[in-house]
Amino acid sequence: DTAVSQTPKYLVTQMGNDKSIKCEQNLGHDTMYWYKQDSKKFLKIMFSYNNKELIINETVPNRFSPKSPDKAHLNLHINSLELGDSAVYFCASSREGYEQYFGPGTRLTVT
Amino acid sequence: AQKITQTQPGMFVQEKEAVTLDCTYDTSDQSYGLFWYKQPSSGEMIFLIYQGSYDEQNATEGRYSLNFQKARKSANLVISASQLGDSAMYFCAMREGPVQGAQKLVFGQGTRLTINP
Numbered sequence: 001d002t003a004v005s006q007t008p009k010y011l012v013t014q015m016g017n018d019k020s021i022k023c024e025q026n027l028g029h030d031t032m033y034w035y036k037q038d039s040k041k042f043l044k045i046m047f048s049y050n051n052k053e054l055i056i057n058e059t060v061p062n063r064f065s066p067k068s069p070d071k072a073h074l075n076l077h078i079n080s081l082e083l084g085d086s087a088v089y090f091c092a093s094s095r096e097g098y099e100q101y102f103g104p105g106t107r108l109t110v111t
Numbered sequence: 112a113q114k115i116t117q118t119q120p121g122m123f124v125q126e127k128e129a130v131t132l133d134c135t136y137d138t139s140d141q142s143y144g145l146f147w148y149k150q151p152s153s154g155e156m157i158f159l160i161y162q163g164s165y166d167e168q169n170a171t172e173g174r175y176s177l178n179f180q181k182a183r184k185s186a187n188l189v190i191s192a193s194q195l196g197d198s199a200m201y202f203c204a205m206r207e208g209p210v211q212g213a214q215k216l217v218f219g220q221g222t223r224l225t226i227n228p
Binding site: 031040041042043044045048056088090092094097098099100101102103104105107 | 202
């Protein structure tokens, strides 16, 4: 059973388009996260939701909008995609105070 | 200032040898947590081991152990009896502050470990 799943795994799109990445966890965790990994492998947190409430919102362009319909899902919508948005986006989840479990990642390529 | 520093961009080790991956951190919090993750070439992030700042004993998980030296602010990962499958990127990460609510993890730059047969 997949613990944290993301769709799609690969996403290739043109500049200016709007796209969404979906994330689901079946671990019963209260907290979910979005991270961005750039081409140099550097990982940085973008957002975190705890019980559907936005808890962490790092300095991310407002073209990025997370949405959590319930505790098990956290989606990421990106408007007006730019070349610099090309990266691997990871969803993660955790119980309060414990390690984070990551999804397989979504490789976004903006052309 | 960087909160997590991994000074070894790459390491090459012979199979079956032990390997130590360095990690130093910077925080003024008394309560924090340190994590190690493995990222193989397939791309997924795999949790390996956790050390809390108040834990008196070094964490161990199978072949992984964490050499936690609080005064030096270091949390090195030790892999014993390395295997070819250990070849991957390894990331050290820190959670600052208490454990309640969402944990913001700050990651280091990573170390690419290659195990030679």
